Amino acid sequence: AQKITQTQPGMFVQEKEAVTLDCTYDTSDQSYGLFWYKQPSSGEMIFLIYQGSYDEQNATEGRYSLNFQKARKSANLVISASQLGDSAMYFCARMNYGGSQGNLIFGKGTKLSVKP
Amino acid sequence: DGGITQSPKYLFRKEGQNVTLSCEQNLNHDAMYWYRQDPGQGLRLIYYSQIVNDFQKGDIAEGYSVSREKKESFPLTVTSAQKNPTAFYLCASSIVGLAGTEQYFGPGTRLTVT
Numbered sequence: 001a002q003k004i005t006q007t008q009p010g011m012f013v014q015e016k017e018a019v020t021l022d023c024t025y026d027t028s029d030q031s032y033g034l035f036w037y038k039q040p041s042s043g044e045m046i047f048l049i050y051q052g053s054y055d056e057q058n059a060t061e062g063r064y065s066l067n068f069q070k071a072r073k074s075a076n077l078v079i080s081a082s083q084l085g086d087s088a089m090y091f092c093a094r095m096n097y098g099g100s101q102g103n104l105i106f107g108k109g110t111k112l113s114v115k116p
Numbered sequence: 117d118g119g120i121t122q123s124p125k126y127l128f129r130k131e132g133q134n135v136t137l138s139c140e141q142n143l144n145h146d147a148m149y150w151y152r153q154d155p156g157q158g159l160r161l162i163y164y165s166q167i168v169n170d171f172q173k174g175d176i177a178e179g180y181s182v183s184r185e186k187k188e189s190f191p192l193t194v195t196s197a198q199k200n201p202t203a204f205y206l207c208a209s210s211i212v213g214l215a216g217t218e219q220y221f222g223p224g225t226r227l228t229v230t
Contacts, residue, residue: 004158033216043204045159045221052216091158103174104149104219106158 002026004092004107012113013082020067021077021110023092029053032096034075035104036066039089048090051075079112087114118143120222122207127227129201137192137225139207148190149208149219152176159206165190166212194227201229 005024013019025034036048051059051066059066067076079086089111093104120141129135141148147166151159161174165184179198184190190209194201204226208219 031215035218037221043206043224043226045206045208047218047220050216050218093158103161103164104159106160108156108158 002028002094002096002105004094004105006092006107006110008110009108010111010113012115013079013086015084015114015116016081018078018080019082019112021079021090021092021112022074023076023107024072024074025092025094026073027094027096029096032094034066034068035093035095036064036075036077037091037093038086039091039109041088045091049077082114084114084116087112120207120209120220122205122222122225125223125225127225129227129229131229132196133229134196135194135201135227135229137194137205137207137227139190139192139222140188141190141207141209141220141222142188143209143220144187145209145220146187146212147210148184149210150174150180150182150190150192151206151208153204153206153224162192162205194229201227203227 032053034051038046049061049064051068063080065078089109091109092107149164150162153159160176162180163182165171181193206224207222210219211217
């Protein structure tokens with residue numbers, strides 16, 4: 001099955017430092033999108049950033065940026081200037097644009113803890 | 117405020133009973149989704165619907181049923197046939213047909229079956 005791999009079950013980062021959360025994916029499709037979501041302890045899923053497979057530039061949204069390396073099938077999330085409120089689970093997800101358009105395949109997540 | 121509501125936040129049922137989880141959205145989205153999340157795991161797709169009166173099975177549809185009679189509503193029934201129903205259930209919605217549009221999620225319902 002095509003899957004998303006997040007190899008870091010847990011990460012620690014010092015407040016105000018940058019952190020990179022890893023994500024690799026399987027796909028045989030040429031057209032797909034990659035998403036990152038944040039899940040605080042309350043449980044809701046918060047959309048952070050999107051990267052399309054044909055986008056030439058890496059996506060950025062405020063303190064979030066996506067390091068997209070298509071040939072390596074990796075889409076790492078970089079959070080700059082970490083804040084205590086960034087402590088949460090982070091999920092990478094892929095959507096194929098084809099017959100099952102709209103279906104997100106999620107990784108197992110990385111738990112980020114920001115230390116003061 | 118536009119958004120997705122799921123109720124209740126916590127739900128307790130006895131084994132062998134069917135239970136229905138509600139999901140309502142006022143975002144005018146055509147597509148709606150149900151996901152299941154187990155501890156330490158990512159989300160897995162149960163069912164999705166891209167238009168009223170039509171829906172498709174996701175990866176783990178066995179033991180679940182849905183209906184989509186209104187654009188705003190996509191209730192999920194967890195039947196007694198679902199072998200491990202205790203989980204966190206998340207509903208989502210999105211625009212159809214536009215690449216790059218994210219799915220918006222509700223706050224979730226935590227179901228415990230004993």
